[in-house]
Amino acid sequence: MNGGIKKRIRFMKAMNYGFAVLGLVSTFVGLILLGTLLLDLFMDGRERLTYSFLTSFPSRFAEEAGILSALVGSFLILVVTAAAAIPLGIAAGIYLEEYAPKNWFTDIVEINIANLAGVPSIVYGLLALGLFVYALKLGQSILTGGLTLALLILPMVIMATREAIRAIPTAIREGSYAVGATKWQTVQYHILPYSTGGILTGIIIGLSRAIGETAPLITIGSLTFIAFLPESPISGEFPFISLKWLSAPFTVLPIQMFNWVSRPQPEFQINAAAAGVILMLMTLLMNGLAIYIRYQFRKKIKW
Amino acid sequence: MVNEPALQTPKAEAKNLNFFYSAVHALKNIDLPIMRRKVTALIGPSGCGKTTFLRCFNRMHDLYPGNRYAGEILLYPEGRNIVSPEADPIEIRMSISMVFQKPNPFPKSIYENVAYGLRIRGISKKAVLDEKVEKSLRGAALWEEAKDRLQKSAFDLSGGQQQRLCIARALATDPRILLFDEPTSALDPTATTKIEELIIELKKEVTILIVTHNMQQAARVSDSTAFMYLGEIVEYDKTDKIFTAPSQRLTEEYITGRFG
Numbered sequence A: 001m002n003g004g005i006k007k008r009i010r011f012m013k014a015m016n017y018g019f020a021v022l023g024l025v026s027t028f029v030g031l032i033l034l035g036t037l038l039l040d041l042f043m044d045g046r047e048r049l050t051y052s053f054l055t056s057f058p059s060r061f062a063e064e065a066g067i068l069s070a071l072v073g074s075f076l077i078l079v080v081t082a083a084a085a086i087p088l089g090i091a092a093g094i095y096l097e098e099y100a101p102k103n104w105f106t107d108i109v110e111i112n113i114a115n116l117a118g119v120p121s122i123v124y125g126l127l128a129l130g131l132f133v134y135a136l137k138l139g140q141s142i143l144t145g146g147l148t149l150a151l152l153i154l155p156m157v158i159m160a161t162r163e164a165i166r167a168i169p170t171a172i173r174e175g176s177y178a179v180g181a182t183k184w185q186t187v188q189y190h191i192l193p194y195s196t197g198g199i200l201t202g203i204i205i206g207l208s209r210a211i212g213e214t215a216p217l218i219t220i221g222s223l224t225f226i227a228f229l230p231e232s233p234i235s236g237e238f239p240f241i242s243l244k245w246l247s248a249p250f251t252v253l254p255i256q257m258f259n260w261v262s263r264p265q266p267e268f269q270i271n272a273a274a275a276g277v278i279l280m281l282m283t284l285l286m287n288g289l290a291i292y293i294r295y296q297f298r299k300k301i302k303w
Numbered sequence B: 001m002v003n004e005p006a007l008q009t010p011k012a013e014a015k016n017l018n019f020f021y022s023a024v025h026a027l028k029n030i031d032l033p034i035m036r037r038k039v040t041a042l043i044g045p046s047g048c049g050k051t052t053f054l055r056c057f058n059r060m061h062d063l064y065p066g067n068r069y070a071g072e073i074l075l076y077p078e079g080r081n082i083v084s085p086e087a088d089p090i091e092i093r094m095s096i097s098m099v100f101q102k103p104n105p106f107p108k109s110i111y112e113n114v115a116y117g118l119r120i121r122g123i124s125k126k127a128v129l130d131e132k133v134e135k136s137l138r139g140a141a142l143w144e145e146a147k148d149r150l151q152k153s154a155f156d157l158s159g160g161q162q163q164r165l166c167i168a169r170a171l172a173t174d175p176r177i178l179l180f181d182e183p184t185s186a187l188d189p190t191a192t193t194k195i196e197e198l199i200i201e202l203k204k205e206v207t208i209l210i211v212t213h214n215m216q217q218a219a220r221v222s223d224s225t226a227f228m229y230l231g232e233i234v235e236y237d238k239t240d241k242i243f244t245a246p247s248q249r250l251t252e253e254y255i256t257g258r259f260g
């Protein structure tokens, strides 16, 4: 064989190998950084990581302080965020993919949604302060907080929905229309069920981003010290469901963390680290769930 | 035969049909009868407009913007024009069903694939669905292979079985006309033979319009054949006539394989 070709093949193989090594290293940089961060937080906060840390209100004394109100706050905010962002986002995504005519107007809407996903979160905070707190007079409440974060993740939900829908082959739609289905029947029997995995993944990743958001909630006036829980959503008497918790003031995990970090006493830094571990774990758990759901749906539906 | 004249009535008829993909004039002045309970084959070189013509019959073109029909496809016995803007595409697709080139089962169970057309018509009684599903699967020669796995995913079937499942899906709603767009081009010879036998069997009940690239297939399954070229019908006649003594030179050149 011609020596030149052999040399060239050897060179290409070396390139191939070189890239594999480079890729591996890059992958590990991310993993190692994340691992170190988690470990470091854990080492700093480990003496506070007890059950009572989860079940205590904040306190002037670092050893007695806990994250109960922040945990409950984060959870309730997420409930509101999910309740608002999921139906709106999915409906908008379906409309844009399946119903909207393709013209300059929908092109503009499309570009805007993509841009919205990149708007700094504090800007959403300002918008929410003007809209929810002042104009709609919803107060500095759980409802306001949840709606603010819903605005923030809405573009993510819309884009996840659209991408999941776009993955469905045209042949499936045509198969449905060919036996006389309407657009809505096609959406109901095919588009929605087949895109559920992708949509859920997008929602969970959006929520896991929302759970770590601080700036927009501070902007709308979240408190940093809350030593009580909002009224329970379930009440003993008719109609058994109470919505008073929606108007309660709140704090959330990252804000509680921020509060502790900004105190001079070193004991509070331990609290902050412990809260950080919990927050990280929750985020990782949610992302893990997203990956699991995606895997399950991919297994079921292969195009 | 006694009912020969009755069988020779058209079920549908294209009259001066034109079709446009925005600016592309894809079908030009098409006149063609589709005989009742017969198989009509459409042949012609790639890009001549066979698929485009077929998809006019159940208004598939309405799914995409910019497409436009002109002229008529009359559906008999009523004689109404199914490509007029007043005709509702959904209503038309309810009686004119289609089987695609590549099998396109839904990622659902075999049972649900067949029952789909009935469900969207509001039929949900299990007994009715069970009966229809069995009848359609039998009609599509798939019952024996599928009866023990009705609740299994349609994706687990072979390509040929999937195509027969799609035929069953189309049959379940008792269509008046069945459209086939190269239904065997993605299948092996054995599966192809099965589908061809099935088509011959089906024409006892339904009117069939089939696009095919395969001349032998057209000769085997069809009663009459139309040869299309550049968006026009060049020749239409009884299938034996087209393949033995075509009257147009272009047709002859095509079926003898000199182009296309």
Ligand SMILES: Nc1ncnc2c1ncn2[C@@H]1O[C@H](COP(=O)(O)OP(=O)(O)OP(=O)(O)O)[C@@H](O)[C@H]1O
Pocket (backbone or CB within 6 Å): B021, B024, B026, B044, B045, B046, B047, B048, B049, B050, B051, B052, B053, B213
């Ligand atoms: N969506 C479309 N927009 C514009 N032009 C199209 C579109 N679809 C098809 N055409 C054009 O219309 C003509 C007819 O296409 P058609 O798909 O009907 O051909 P065909 O006879 O089915 O070919 P084949 O045997 O390859 O399937 C072709 O020239 C094609 O380029």
Ligand SMILES: [Mg+2]
Pocket (backbone or CB within 6 Å): B050, B051, B052
């Ligand atoms: Mg074609």
